[in-house]
Amino acid sequence: xxxTKVSFFVLSLVLLLVxxxxxxxxxxxxxxxxxxxxxxxxxxxFAPFEFQDxxxxxxxxxxxxxxxxxxxxxxxxxxxxxxxxxAVQALEANQVDGVIAGMSITDERKQKFDFSESYFxxxxxxxVSANNDTVKSYEDLRGKKVAVKTGTEGxxxxxxxxxxxxxxxxxxxxxxxxxxxxxxxxSVACFEDFPVLAYGVKQNNGLKIVTKxxxxxxxxxxxxxxxxxxxxxxFNDGLTxxxxxxxxxxxxxxxxxxxxxxxxxxxxxxxxxLPSLIKGLGKTLLYTIxxxxxxxxxxxxxxxMKVGHNxxxxxxxxxxxxxxxxxxxxxxxxxxxxGIPQALGFTMPLFLAAILTLSLNAGAYVTEIIRGxxxxxxxxxxxxxxxxxxxxxxxxxxxxxxxxxxIMIPSFINQMVITLKDTSILSVIGLxxxxxxxxxxxxxxxxxxxxxxxxxxxxxxxxIALTKIADYLEVRVRRG
Numbered sequence: 001x002x003x004t005k006v007s008f009f010v011l012s013l014v015l016l017l018v019x020x021x022x023x024x025x026x027x028x029x030x031x032x033x034x035x036x037x038x039x040x041x042x043x044x045x046f047a048p049f050e051f052q053d054x055x056x057x058x059x060x061x062x063x064x065x066x067x068x069x070x071x072x073x074x075x076x077x078x079x080x081x082x083x084x085x086x087a088v089q090a091l092e093a094n095q096v097d098g099v100i101a102g103m104s105i106t107d108e109r110k111q112k113f114d115f116s117e118s119y120f121x122x123x124x125x126x127x128v129s130a131n132n133d134t135v136k137s138y139e140d141l142r143g144k145k146v147a148v149k150t151g152t153e154g155x156x157x158x159x160x161x162x163x164x165x166x167x168x169x170x171x172x173x174x175x176x177x178x179x180x181x182x183x184x185x186x187s188v189a190c191f192e193d194f195p196v197l198a199y200g201v202k203q204n205n206g207l208k209i210v211t212k213x214x215x216x217x218x219x220x221x222x223x224x225x226x227x228x229x230x231x232x233x234x235f236n237d238g239l240t241x242x243x244x245x246x247x248x249x250x251x252x253x254x255x256x257x258x259x260x261x262x263x264x265x266x267x268x269x270x271x272x273x274l275p276s277l278i279k280g281l282g283k284t285l286l287y288t289i290x291x292x293x294x295x296x297x298x299x300x301x302x303x304x305m306k307v308g309h310n311x312x313x314x315x316x317x318x319x320x321x322x323x324x325x326x327x328x329x330x331x332x333x334x335x336x337x338x339g340i341p342q343a344l345g346f347t348m349p350l351f352l353a354a355i356l357t358l359s360l361n362a363g364a365y366v367t368e369i370i371r372g373x374x375x376x377x378x379x380x381x382x383x384x385x386x387x388x389x390x391x392x393x394x395x396x397x398x399x400x401x402x403x404x405x406x407i408m409i410p411s412f413i414n415q416m417v418i419t420l421k422d423t424s425i426l427s428v429i430g431l432x433x434x435x436x437x438x439x440x441x442x443x444x445x446x447x448x449x450x451x452x453x454x455x456x457x458x459x460x461x462x463x464i465a466l467t468k469i470a471d472y473l474e475v476r477v478r479r480g
């Protein structure tokens with residue numbers, strides 16, 4: 001009876017609150033927009049629309065427009081820098097609320113996404129190496145290779161004229177890689193959105209524009225079909241307001257005006273880039289340590305299952321190893337971060353997706369290391385221990401495993417180094433570790449050689465240091 005009275009009281013209180021708040025909700029609708037923080041996916045290597053400055057802040061036309069619109073409409077947002085392809089997939093998987101990344105509005109994309117009003121009118125131009133005086137028109141491309149960035153208007157245009165002018169398309173995931181391919185002579189030209197290539201030329205990216213701008217499409221802010229319509233409406237309203245008050249013109253002229261950058265010396269460039277690279281290295285080490293911790297636990301569990309007497313458990317462990325060793329790491333990362341959340345309808349944190357990917361992949365290899373180490377010990381030692389009356393478990397712990405550990409140590413060291421380097425693959429899902437930090441710096445500076453050399457040296461120093469430490473521990477264990 002007492003429980004019934006309490007329940008009735010709680011129910012009455014809830015009904016009272018709902019009734020009292022229903023009239024207030026409409027009046028407070030504008031304020032409710034500020035209670036939610038929208039997650040916005042973007043590219044980070046698409047200057048002048050989105051990139052990071054020397055201080056690590058997100059800047060560019062898209063970033064500044066979004067910030068101005070958010071202030072005008074009084075809503076909060078969080079930037080999720082993923083790269084263009086990963087950002088679009090994240091939007092499809094509902095991992096982000098919207099995407100602003102110089103995204104062209106096309107009929108095909110309209111089937112999956114709802115777009116804002118156009119915030120920038122673009123067009124495609126062709127760029128060649130600054131030292132190339134032979135390629136001046138599309139006719140000069142016959143029989144040659146042309147670099148393009150996937151998912152862009154330049155890629156679409158290249159596909160539409162490739163057969164007519166007889167050239168081969170070479171796709172890349174970001175602009176800096178595309179430019180480097182042209183500068184090294186692997187491709188003779190590239191097709192790029194005019195403001196992007198024009199900005200790059202002014203920042204001394206080593207290219208020059210040789211054609212007039214083709215009539216192009218429009219850039220829009222995108223949300224998933226039928227979702228986050230309030231965010232889309234706020235973007236449109238805010239865009240109208242900042243165009244009216246002159247803020248839009250100020251932002252665009254900041255990046256597409258005559259603002260040629262003074263070229264820094266190599267040492268100065270490396271010095272200014274080191275803080276962000278060191279931060280990326282710290283994250284690389286963090287992901288490596290955490291994932292190896294869980295990989296070792298998985299390896300112990302499935303490793304002992306593989307050497308056990310239970311056929312069913314051996315079968316389960318074998319399936320685990322075959323699946324996660326057989327799936328390429330990049331495919332596993334896409335499946336975990338984009339595929340599973342889209343299928344099950346939830347949002348997965350990037351950190352969790354990265355740790356799961358690395359742990360499952362490394363765990364499969366650690367399982368085989370443990371199995372191989374245990375099975376390398378002569379069976380006669382186990383049989384001798386059992387004949388002396390030792391239980392199976394005690395014989396395993398006291399006789400077999402101590403010897404197996406000495407055999408496993410070199411393989412564990414090797415797996416540690418492999419996992420550390422594998423973190424670089426996860427930059428494809430937006431993980432900002434050392435490799436991705438290098439890409440971000442190159443997108444701003446176009447200094448591929450200097451930055452990739454610095455990144456390579458940092459990897460080399462860390463891996464050599466870890467290997468020496470592991471070698472020392474290995475000697476101590478074997479002597480002990």
